[in-house]
Amino acid sequence: MPETSSSDPELLNRLKAACKDTLKCMQCGVCSGSCPSGRHTALNIRRLVRKAARTTDVLKDEQLWMCTTCYNCQERCPRDIDIVDVVLTLRSMAVHEGIMLAEHTKVSELLLEYGHAVPIDEERRKQRVELGLEEMPLTVHKYPDDLKEVRSLLISCGFDSLLDNKGKRNAEKETI
Numbered sequence: 580m581p582e583t584s585s586s587d588p589e590l591l592n593r594l595k596a597a598c599k600d601t602l603k604c605m606q607c608g609v610c611s612g613s614c615p616s617g618r619h620t621a622l623n624i625r626r627l628v629r630k631a632a633r634t635t636d637v638l639k640d641e642q643l644w645m646c647t648t649c650y651n652c653q654e655r656c657p658r659d660i661d662i663v664d665v666v667l668t669l670r671s672m673a674v675h676e677g678i679m680l681a682e683h684t685k686v687s688e689l690l691l692e693y694g695h696a697v698p699i700d701e702e703r704r705k706q707r708v709e710l711g712l713e714e715m716p717l718t719v720h721k722y723p724d725d726l727k728e729v730r731s732l733l734i735s736c737g738f739d740s741l742l743d744n745k746g747k748r749n750a751e752k753e754t755i
C-alpha cells in the first residue's frame with residue numbers, strides 16, 4: 580500500500596474534522612467486546628477509534644477493511660459515537676488518497692469493464708442452463724448495449740478517477 584505520512588497537515592486537518600466525534604471516546608472497550616469481526620480477525624475497533632482523528636496512518640491500516648458494518652459497536656457505545664460512520668468515512672478518505680487493497684482494485688476494474696464486480700463465467704452459464712434459467716442473467720450480460728450507460732454512470736460519479744488516483748499513487752511510489 581502507498582505510504583501516507585502523518586506529516587501531511589492538510590490531510591490530517593481533514594481527518595480531524597471528519598472524525599472529531601471520536602475524541603469523545605473514553606477507551607472503555609465496549610465496542611471491541613461487542614465486535615463479532617474482532618473475534619475472527621485482527622480488527623480492534625477501540626484502537627481504530629483512538630487513531631481516527633489523530634494520525635493519517637489510520638488510512639493505511641488494513642483493519643479498516645475488516646469491519647462488516649454490523650453496527651453492534653455503535654449501538655452499545657456509551658459515548659454515542661457513530662463508529663460505523665467513522666469507519667465508512669475513513670474508508671472513503673483512504674480510497675480518495677489512492678489507498679486501496681488489491682482485491683478492491685480488482686473488483687472495481689471488473690465493474691468498470693463488465694458492469695459486474697463478479698462477471699459470469701462459463702461454468703456459471705452452464706449451471707444456469709442446467710437449473711432451467713436463462714443462460715445470461717437479465718443484466719448488462721444479457722443486454723451488452725446497456726453497458727455503455729453503466730460505465731457513463733460510474734464515470735459521472737467519479738468512480739473511475741478513484742482507480743486513477745491509485746495509479747498515480749503507485750507511480751509516485753515507484754519514483755521514490
Ligand code: SF4
Pocket residue numbers: 603604605606607608609610611624625628655656657658659660662
Ligand atoms: S465503546 Fe465508544 S467510548 Fe468505548 S472505546 Fe468504543 S468508541 Fe470509545
Ligand code: SF4
Pocket residue numbers: 610613614615616617624645646647648649650651652653662663
Ligand atoms: S460495525 Fe464493525 S467494528 Fe462495529 S461491531 Fe460490527 S464489525 Fe465490529
